[in-house]
Amino acid sequence: GAGVSQSPSNKVTEKGKDVELRCDPISGHTALYWYRQSLGQGLEFLIYFQGNSAPDKSGLPSDRFSAERTGGSVSTLTIQRTQQEDSAVYLCASSLVRTAKNIQYFGAGTRLSVL
Amino acid sequence: EDQVTQSPEALRLQEGESSSLNCSYTVSGLRGLFWYRQDPGKGPEFLFTLYSAGEEKEKERLKATLTKKESFLHITAPKPEDSATYLCAVQGAYNQGGKLIFGQGTELSVKP
Numbered sequence: 138g139a140g141v142s143q144s145p146s147n148k149v150t151e152k153g154k155d156v157e158l159r160c161d162p163i164s165g166h167t168a169l170y171w172y173r174q175s176l177g178q179g180l181e182f183l184i185y186f187q188g189n190s191a192p193d194k195s196g197l198p199s200d201r202f203s204a205e206r207t208g209g210s211v212s213t214l215t216i217q218r219t220q221q222e223d224s225a226v227y228l229c230a231s232s233l234v235r236t237a238k239n240i241q242y243f244g245a246g247t248r249l250s251v252l
Numbered sequence: 253e254d255q256v257t258q259s260p261e262a263l264r265l266q267e268g269e270s271s272s273l274n275c276s277y278t279v280s281g282l283r284g285l286f287w288y289r290q291d292p293g294k295g296p297e298f299l300f301t302l303y304s305a306g307e308e309k310e311k312e313r314l315k316a317t318l319t320k321k322e323s324f325l326h327i328t329a330p331k332p333e334d335s336a337t338y339l340c341a342v343q344g345a346y347n348q349g350g351k352l353i354f355g356q357g358t359e360l361s362v363k364p
Binding site: 141168170172178179180181182185193196228230232239240241242243244245246 | 256286288293294295296297298301339341350351352353354355356357
């Protein structure tokens with residue numbers, strides 16, 4: 138597609154429920170990133186996928202968070218047993234290659250509200 | 253630990269009033285410094301990337317510069333449509349996977 142696509146754009150859920158957020162990267166981009174933007178805070182790295190390599194999960198805040206990338210394209214971020222502190226905007230980015238000059242292009246994000 | 257600090261947190265300008273935004277960083281080997289613009293309800297939009305001290309890049313009313321410790325985003329004769337949050341981020345040489353470390357952003361408001 139023309140840009141990074143994320144769905145849903147908004148998600149309201151109850152505490153304790155599981156949620157899935159989807160990211161469709163720019164066609165041909167091999168690297169995919171998830172970030173979280175909480176109110177009043179900067180973007181925080183969560184997880185990174187590059188081709189068939191093992192993902193870098195170093196930014197995931199707890200074991201309730203997981204992500205997968207199927208077929209080297211679409212990625213799903215899953216949050217289990219959601220908590221109120223999980224409320225944030227979840228942003229996905231993709232880049233062409235993992236090099237010093239890679240530029241990450243972002244989607245519009247999914248705004249998650251946990252009641 | 254890689255770190256980015258942006259100042260000021262908020263900046264209010266009159267149309268045509270030039271100013272600068274600051275991004276101070278500490279990183280173990282800089283791969284790249286990135287500037288993004290973010291409008292409310294949207295994802296960050298890429299503006300510039302700088303790779304070495306002394307480098308400068310321009311786009312319309314914006315000019316980004318880089319030293320070994322900080323970057324400036326200069327806005328010349330701003331217009332109301334330049335109102336947005338400007339984000340600075342660094343990519344360290346020892347970052348696994350090229351993840352970006354972001355500052356908190358500077359919220360710019362330009363009044364007509």
